[in-house]
Amino acid sequence: MADTDTLELLLRKLERHTPLPEADRRAVLALPAHGRSVPPATYLVREGEPPTSCVVLLSGFAFRHKIVESGARQIVSLHLPGDALDFQSLYLRYADHNAQTLTRADLAVVPIAAMRELVTTRPLVARAVLMDLLIEASILREWIVNIGRRNARARLAHLLCEFACRMDIIGLSEPDGYALPMTQEQIGDALGLTSVHVNRSIKALSQEGLITRKGRLIGFPHIKELREVGDFSELYLHLDEAIG
Amino acid sequence: MADTDTLELLLRKLERHTPLPEADRRAVLALPAHGRSVPPATYLVREGEPPTSCVVLLSGFAFRHKIVESGARQIVSLHLPGDALDFQSLYLRYADHNAQTLTRADLAVVPIAAMRELVTTRPLVARAVLMDLLIEASILREWIVNIGRRNARARLAHLLCEFACRMDIIGLSEPDGYALPMTQEQIGDALGLTSVHVNRSIKALSQEGLITRKGRLIGFPHIKELREVGDFSELYLHLDEAIG
């Protein structure tokens, strides 16, 4: 994996909402990143530790999570290729959560100092980072709503719809669905449910004909109905919001 | 309420983690804000509408929430005096949630354009805003964990501890506790519970001697035990993190 073109993906993400001037684009691409390939379940951030670098997911999937006193785990966010995992740690002294890969992944690792410098000297890049954070916060809010006020069936449908949308944005969705890179236990940890109940909820959706399954490949024959079941509206993803 | 000194509180918040140079401080205080006093339950932001201004809470309490299809409400965050409610809307075209006052409140209303200008031209202010957003995101993550993986008793204890900490930071906590500015229904909406079950959980904590109550005044005779019950650690609030 070449070190330079790895950052193309980061640039694409930052420019999702407004293009950057040429000088800023060059500055982003000139970040001193190095590539790294890691296996599934690799820790990228550990709760309580000082952050050392900004990680950008080039391929593969990742998630953030926290462990409660009882030992239970709650997944608090999912990350797709192109996501920058650690704007979080740009200005905070200690990580407040863990981050781990879900699958094998290729990473671009940028030293924090370089990222700070970039953000400090280039207001438009700072703005793009800020927008990214605002959208991430919006997704966190929707997850609170999902877990707090929807039943298992709706939660699951909502998660599937969100993932479909996000895969679509980055061009990773197949015409008929996608491969969800999570075990049922991980899905449960993301939804505040047990894996057993996730299994039953999947079965229910499947029997209703709302989803189809071949291994981890999930199809959506009636996406409209599924969105209704999940009370899903993609407004919170702020997909097409170029700013004035 | 004088228009100029209203912004002192915002400045104090921005400077919580690192002091700003004199020029930046003056720029913040020179924001074209106007004061406004509103009654409880006043809407400050409505989901789906374009944001019009940045609101800073000078006194009183507020919350953000979303309504699901069934009509249930989920509160996704609480806000105390000094909180800026609308960095969220700085760069997003549509609000993805509602914001409403909990109590009577005094607000400083800053036009979005002025706030954008400030953030664009002053990197250190931008950094302070970014830090504020990072901490808010951290709180959102902890709420997901709280709702997803703790039982009613622990959730309630956690909320009470968080509120205690945050009141403390801004100097609003009495030696023996505080007045929680929420009805039991609102507490339920914040915790993903029903008001009935909140009532029973409060009663339980009270009978165990972990909290005392006089109306809405809540006391904490055994704060250490309460923190254990709520699995509470204030790390996620990033209280004392000056940055290098």
Add this chain to the structure above:
DNA sequence: CGCCTCTTTGAGAAGCTTCAATGTGAGTGG
């Protein structure tokens, strides 16, 4: 004093969890 909102309590039902066991498929070494 009376009204209105908020709190409190009870009883039954529902949803989700827990525990435990069995089924399944992909990868591995003999």
Add this chain to the structure above:
DNA sequence: CCACTCACATTGAAGCTTCTCAAAGAGGCG
């Protein structure tokens, strides 16, 4: 190439937390 293994998925039964519905008590404000 097959048996073995290991992680993951699936199923059943029982129990517990939380919800729902409903009604009665309490407190503050005009």
